[in-house]
Amino acid sequence: GSHVDLLVKDLKRTCTSTAYTYLYSMEILDQLIARVHEKKVASGPKSIALRRSVRKWRRLKEELEEHMVKDTTSSDMSTLARKRRADIALTMSELHQRQRRRIDPTVTMTDEGGCSTTTTIAHTNASERRRYGIDSGIIALLKKYSIGTLIDNNVAEQLLYNPYEKECPDDDRTGGRLGQLMVDHPLTVKALLKGLFLPEFASGKLKSLDMKLKCSKLVAIAILASEKRIYDGYVDKDSDDNETQEKLRCQLKRDELAKVILSGCQLVEKVETMVGFVVTEDVAETDDLSVGRQLSFLCIKHAPVAQGFLLWATEHCNGKEFPASPPYPTLAPGVLGLARIIAKHHPFSRQDVMDLALIFLEHNHTDLSYQKMIALKEQCLRLLLFLTTQGLAADVYKIIDKKIRQHGSSEIDSSLMRYFISGALEIIRPPVSVPFVRSMGKMLSAKLCVDALNSQYFDMKKKIALVKLVSYFSDAVTEEMSTFSGATARDRALTASLKSAYGGGLAMFFPAKRKV
Numbered sequence: 001g002s003h004v005d006l007l008v009k010d011l012k013r014t015c016t017s018t019a020y021t022y023l024y025s026m027e028i029l030d031q032l033i034a035r036v037h038e039k040k041v042a043s044g045p046k047s048i049a050l051r052r053s054v055r056k057w058r059r060l061k062e063e064l065e066e067h068m069v070k071d072t073t074s075s076d077m078s079t080l081a082r083k084r085r086a087d088i089a090l091t092m093s094e095l096h097q098r099q100r101r102r103i104d105p106t107v108t109m110t111d112e113g114g115c116s117t118t119t120t121i122a123h124t125n126a127s128e129r130r131r132y133g134i135d136s137g138i139i140a141l142l143k144k145y146s147i148g149t150l151i152d153n154n155v156a157e158q159l160l161y162n163p164y165e166k167e168c169p170d171d172d173r174t175g176g177r178l179g180q181l182m183v184d185h186p187l188t189v190k191a192l193l194k195g196l197f198l199p200e201f202a203s204g205k206l207k208s209l210d211m212k213l214k215c216s217k218l219v220a221i222a223i224l225a226s227e228k229r230i231y232d233g234y235v236d237k238d239s240d241d242n243e244t245q246e247k248l249r250c251q252l253k254r255d256e257l258a259k260v261i262l263s264g265c266q267l268v269e270k271v272e273t274m275v276g277f278v279v280t281e282d283v284a285e286t287d288d289l290s291v292g293r294q295l296s297f298l299c300i301k302h303a304p305v306a307q308g309f310l311l312w313a314t315e316h317c318n319g320k321e322f323p324a325s326p327p328y329p330t331l332a333p334g335v336l337g338l339a340r341i342i343a344k345h346h347p348f349s350r351q352d353v354m355d356l357a358l359i360f361l362e363h364n365h366t367d368l369s370y371q372k373m374i375a376l377k378e379q380c381l382r383l384l385l386f387l388t389t390q391g392l393a394a395d396v397y398k399i400i401d402k403k404i405r406q407h408g409s410s411e412i413d414s415s416l417m418r419y420f421i422s423g424a425l426e427i428i429r430p431p432v433s434v435p436f437v438r439s440m441g442k443m444l445s446a447k448l449c450v451d452a453l454n455s456q457y458f459d460m461k462k463k464i465a466l467v468k469l470v471s472y473f474s475d476a477v478t479e480e481m482s483t484f485s486g487a488t489a490r491d492r493a494l495t496a497s498l499k500s501a502y503g504g505g506l507a508m509f510f511p512a513k514r515k516v
Contacts, residue, residue: 016067019088025064026092029057065089066187069146079147086146095135095181133158134178138188145191150204156214175254179225182218189222189304196265197308199272199316213262219304220257260298264305267295268312276330279338292334299342303349306342310352313339314359323363329372336360336379340386350390357383358399361411377412378419385423394439401443414452418462421453425465430472434480434487437473441494444470450501463502470498 015025036054041047068089071077090096137158141151159178175182182188192215198205206212252260270291271277277292281300289297299306313335316322336357343353360380365373384396400420403411412420424440443449452458453466474495480487 012064012067015064016071016085019092022064022068022088023092026061029061033057062186065093065185069142069187082146083143086143090139090142093185095139095185130162131177133161134181138181138185141188141191142185145187148204150206151191151195151211151215153211153214156211156218159218160214174228175221175223175225178218179221179223179228182222183225183229189219192219193304193308194311196261197268197312199312200269202315212265213258216258216261216265217254219261220254223257223304224254260302261304261308264295264298264302264308267291267298268309271295271331271334272312272316274331275327277334279334279341281341281344292338296338296341299338300345303346306346306349307352309338310342310349310356314352314356317356317363318359323365324367328363328365329368329376332360332363332376333379336376336383340383343383343387343390347390350387350392351395354384354387354392354395354399357387358403361403364410374415377416381416381420382423385420385427388424389427394435397439397443401439401446404443404446404448412448414448414455415457417449417452418455418458421449421466422459422462425462425469428469430475432472432476434476434491437476437491437495441473441498444498445494445501453502466502470495470502473498 014021016022033054036050039050041050069086071082071085137155140155141159144151144155162176162178194204195206196212196215196219206215274291277295278290279292279296281296283289283293283297283300295305295309299309317332317335322328339353339356343350357380361377363373363376384400388396400412404417421444444453453463477487477491477495481492
């Protein structure tokens with residue numbers, strides 16, 4: 001709930017408040033992860049719970065590093081302060097510490113006379129220089145991103161240069177050590193995707209085609225390393241079904257993936273100059289498709305292109321310029337339609353899609369007719385309803401409740417509220433959980449919602465369905481309190497207030513309680 005969200009925010013703020021708290025937090029998380037790897041646990045519920053905990057700890061580490069390197073919550077922070085925070089985070093990371101702990105790559109050998117000589121091994125020395133180049137290159141990339149500077153040609157060349165390309169052909173399929181480090185520091189991939197996909201007016205947008213191609217190659221390397229890590233986690237070494245396991249591997253090589261990402265970047269740039277585009281899920285890979293259909297295909301098949309499109313859409317549609325532009329009425333439906341397709345095919349993008357839909361709810365185009373503006377907002381609400389079926393029900397109802405309490409009818413008026421609840425009633429089926437009761441019940445208790453749903457404009461069949469839903473809420477809370485003690489007296493008070501607000505003359509639809 002909201003209490004947990006506030007607790008997590010406070011934890012992140014505390015862990016990144018000073019260099020000492022940040023170092024302590026990262027060391028604790030490293031030790032927790034190391035302990036789990038050292039522990040031998042048999043397969044079962046305990047093993048699954050430990051793996052889930054490790055994933056959460058790793059994700060927390062990534063978020064803490066991102067908060068230190070690129071703090072987006074403090075807009076008034078100076079460039080010098082941002083640089084200092086980034087220096088602290090990167091100096092404490094393995095990217096810097098590995099270089100300090102490194103041993104000089106020399107070996108002691110004995111010559112024919114029995115004398116001991118120190119000889120530098122060329123292969124090891126070159127490999128060491130390559131390792132140093134990768135580490136320092138990623139540090140330079142993150143430092144530039146922290147202060148809003150573009151990646152330059154020197155950093156890109158430093159990361160892409162590999163003297164062992166011929167000796168390590170597998171790197172073209174696995175991403176090599178560079179890919180592994182980029183996966184361990186996902187902020188590097190985000191920085192590259194922003195440079196590729198941000199709108200033309202954005203300050204962080206790459207202009208040169210050569211730099212776009214180099215950044216596309218770096219993103220492709222990270223994709224290959226991520227795919228390899230997933231493959232290694234699922235592959236069964238004792239299985240003889242090599243053909244099935246081979247299908248789990250990424251079938252594209254680095255340069256092929258780079259072309260796909262660059263093509264997606266160029267299609268997004270074309271969409272930015274268009275007045276509208278058509279999206280669909282039923283497409284095949286052909287060259288004679290329209291821009292919208294080509295982009296739909298790439299977003300469905302390739303998650304980085306989908307993520308890049310969402311980065312572009314969030315930046316392009318946020319603010320007052322886009323809603324006031326002439327292409328807005330025809331371009332907005334295509335953006336929302338493609339966002340829905342992305343949410344369907346890429347689960348990890350759903351939070352970003354929800355944020356994009358909420359941006360559109362804030363739009364207000366004064367030159368558009370009321371009907372056209374309402375139609376666009378109804379499309380936003382349909383997208384949010386779709387997200388409730390994809391695991392974000394509690395988040396969606398919570399944010400809608402916050403909007404109608406803070407902004408009133410400026411973003412969601414009574415007609416839109418009735419439209420949203422009508423769609424929700426068609427989706428929701430019992431049984432319901434207590435967390436769901438809390439999130440949706442709080443939204444239904446808002447004054448704007450009560451007034452809108454008790455008006456004569458809300459269909460009688462929908463009113464009956466709403467009363468039955470409130471009855472299901474009451475049953476869920478009562479059952480939870482009697483068995484697991486998960487519900488509280490506050491939950492019972494919430495359902496009682498909902499019965500009072502929406503029962504009225506329809507009390508006959510509540511199930512009668514038998515007296516004992």
